[in-house]
Amino acid sequence: MGKHATEEQRAASEYLGSLDDSLAPWVRSTGPIDAYEMHLPVKVRSPVEWFSFAIASRQLSRAAATAIYNRLVAQLGGSITAERVIATDEQTMRRVGLSHPKARAIRGLAELADDGLLEQDKLAAMLDAEIQTELVAVPGIGPSSAQMFMMRYLHRSDIFPASDLGVRAAVTELDGLGKRITPKAVEQRSALWRPYRSYATSYLWGYTWELHHPAAG
Structure with a gap:
């Protein structure tokens, strides 16, 4: 996204990437992202x-x-x-x-x-x-x-779907846990990412995607 990133996207990337946290290296390597992109196959107007x-x-x-x-x-x-x-x-x-x-x-x-x-x-x-x-x-x-x-x-910046399997799988992997983290535990874990938990969620989804679709060679 680079120079086309919005002020909020850059701020979220810089904040999440600056934390002493297992997600931070992935954020730094990925750079600013659009946490609100929907990729819908239909047009929605309301x-x-x-x-x-x-x-x-x-x-x-x-x-x-x-x-x-x-x-x-x-x-x-x-x-x-x-x-x-x-x-x-x-x-x-x-x-x-x-x-x-x-x-x-x-x-x-x-x-x-x-x-x-x-x-x-x-x-x-x-x-x-x-x-x-x-x-x-x-x-x-x-x-x-x-x-x-x-x-x-609505493009709210601090939404965190604690029950989402992709989010939980990513945190489990990043934190090196022996079994999948529970929704309650990951909700508590997410407090560190405020006020950009929507961005943290999208970074976690991206990390999960990369785990299952690694770049070839």
């Missing part, structure tokens, strides 16, 4: 659309999730809005390939958005913990989905 794709993707291949999402967009007239979801019965939503729990979760998000709780100005004024509390109250939305939304869509 929280409802972001969550609709995230929910459709659960336990499915990216290709299958993309097909279902695009069918849902077409079914709803070209975009997924709170009003259109609420006006559509569940049977119609399930015809595009959504399961009952997924259709219910998307409807719950739409109702939250319709109440104004997912408006950008409202979200900007809320703490991370407040947003997570609102989201996990919706059936079908768990902590990990809420955390990914805050990190990838």
Whole structure:
């Protein structure tokens, strides 16, 4: 990323790389990164659309999730809005390939958005913990989905998905632990990386990827 890095990206890299910590050498060798890059195969223009794709993707291949999402967009007239979801019965939503729990979760998000709780100005004024509390109250939305939304869509810099297997695998390897670190322990471990835990998470994911896809020769 080099000279194209933002001030926040450089600050996160410098801070995390300066720590007396097992992650620091990897941060220094990698340099600044974009912790918020989503790499989505579809265009999302609102929280409802972001969550609709995230929910459709659960336990499915990216290709299958993309097909279902695009069918849902077409079914709803070209975009997924709170009003259109609420006006559509569940049977119609399930015809595009959504399961009952997924259709219910998307409807719950739409109702939250319709109440104004997912408006950008409202979200900007809320703490991370407040947003997570609102989201996990919706059936079908768990902590990990809420955390990914805050990190990838809202670009919050201090989100840490302690239950994520990739994060835990990376910390286990970096710290030379005999068995995989628990979510509770890795949450405590992450305190050192504040206020850039979203960046630490992305560095950890990158480290996990490198472990399983080492550069050839």
